[in-house]
Amino acid sequence: MIAAGCDVVTVQRALGHGSTTVTPNTYAHLWPSAEDRTRGVATDLMATALARPLADRARTAEGAAPR
Incomplete structure (x- = not known):
């Protein structure tokens, strides 16, 4: 759950921590x-x-050679 991005309260409730x-x-x-x-x-x-x-990339000038 933690690796999936769940918050502390969600994990707490799922694990039954009081x-x-x-x-x-x-x-x-x-x-x-x-x-x-x-x-x-x-x-x-x-x-x-x-x-x-x-x-x-070429169309957006990312791949274009410097002038």
Whole structure:
């Protein structure tokens, strides 16, 4: 659930923890940090940019030679 992006309260309820502090105290290391999320977004952006067909990159001047 954590890897899928569920929040603390959702995980707490699913696991039956009686206190809102049990879940993050036990599983905090499994939630991604801000750095992890930033790396993931940057990776996705690069993958998307590199997956575009060459014709699209050339048309938008990404593939054009400098003048």
